Amino acid sequence: MAYLDLARVSKTFLSEGRAVEAVTPVTLGIEAGQIVTFVGPSGCGKTTLMRMVGGLETPSGGEIRLAGDLLGGPDRRRGMVFQSYAAFPWKTVAGNIAMGFRYRRDLGGAEKAEGARRLIDLVGLRGFEDSYTNRISGGMRQRVAIARTLAANPDVLLMDEPFGALDALTREHLQSQLLRINRTEEKTTIFVTHDVEEAILVAHRLVVFSARPARVLDDIDVAAILPVADRDQSIRDAPDFLALRRQVQAVLRAEQRRAERQEGDNAA
Numbered sequence: 238m239a240y241l242d243l244a245r246v247s248k249t250f251l252s253e254g255r256a257v258e259a260v261t262p263v264t265l266g267i268e269a270g271q272i273v274t275f276v277g278p279s280g281c282g283k284t285t286l287m288r289m290v291g292g293l294e295t296p297s298g299g300e301i302r303l304a305g306d307l308l309g310g311p312d313r314r315r316g317m318v319f320q321s322y323a324a325f326p327w328k329t330v331a332g333n334i335a336m337g338f339r340y341r342r343d344l345g346g347a348e349k350a351e352g353a354r355r356l357i358d359l360v361g362l363r364g365f366e367d368s369y370t371n372r373i374s375g376g377m378r379q380r381v382a383i384a385r386t387l388a389a390n391p392d393v394l395l396m397d398e399p400f401g402a403l404d405a406l407t408r409e410h411l412q413s414q415l416l417r418i419n420r421t422e423e424k425t426t427i428f429v430t431h432d433v434e435e436a437i438l439v440a441h442r443l444v445v446f447s448a449r450p451a452r453v454l455d456d457i458d459v460a461a462i463l464p465v466a467d468r469d470q471s472i473r474d475a476p477d478f479l480a481l482r483r484q485v486q487a488v489l490r491a492e493q494r495r496a497e498r499q500e501g502d503n504a505a
């Protein structure tokens with residue numbers, strides 16, 4: 238069994254008396270230390286799948302296991318970053334990050350302080366430690382949320398469009414940092430994004446989902462094509478990168494057309 242193991246995981250919502258099938262049985266085994274990126278049409282069920290892995294949503298069917306343990310509600314083994322993750326407004330940047338360190342029994346006070354400084358640099362918030370988070374920009378708040386999640390050092394990082402609201406340069410910086418963190422700490426990560434380039438750049442493995450209900454359309458071993466060890470932003474120009482980008486975009490476009498046709502058939 239894989240480290241993070243999704244076996245026939247499905248989700249059907251009951252909404253105003255109507256059943257909405259969001260995730261059709263998905264089976265995925267994720268190896269420890271891997272970054273797996275998810276792409277797929279808007280509304281296909283990616284967030285729902287992530288929320289189930291995080292324990293925020295109960296699967297309608299199937300099982301999710303981490304290191305063999307059946308997962309239930311949220312716990313500190315899984316850390317989540319969402320696109321619009323609100324930082325605690327009544328706390329400063331440093332105070333928010335300290336919240337992440339709260340349950341770290343493995344660190345002493347001095348180590349936590351050093352860790353907090355390191356994370357503040359990592360997300361580029363040096364100088365803003367004492368600012369209240371309702372007085373900083375949305376992109377900065379998002380970086381606070383990322384730092385706080387990393388501070389808690391979860392076994393699995395769940396990132397749902399974490400960089401979507403950031404400017405291009407900050408985004409590239411954080412993509413590079415994510416790769417760097419993964420190289421040093423080998424943190425198992427699921428990363429959802431609409432940006433195909435980002436999905437390739439940070440991935441060991443890339444999973445393409447169908448239109449709703451989400452099922453796996455393509456599952457690409459990116460690390461076998463683009464070695465993770467020498468990944469940096471310059472890889473965007475590499476022929477293998479460009480070929481992979483075209484391949485993923487072609488799968489997404491074909492799926493878009495198929496979904497539109499099916500919608501047309503259903504309406505007729």
Ligand SMILES: Nc1ncnc2c1ncn2[C@@H]1O[C@H](COP(=O)(O)OP(=O)(O)OP(=O)(O)O)[C@@H](O)[C@H]1O
Nearest residue numbers: 250252257259278279280281282283284285286449
């Ligand atoms: N709590 C809920 N109750 C009813 N339906 C829901 C609920 N949450 C999600 N859905 C439905 O499930 C489907 C999948 O939604 P989800 O947010 O998982 O998609 P997504 O792939 O994350 O989309 P996006 O890329 O736009 O973020 C949608 O049709 C959505 O309306």
Ligand SMILES: [Mg+2]
Nearest residue numbers: 283284285397
């Ligand atoms: Mg989503």
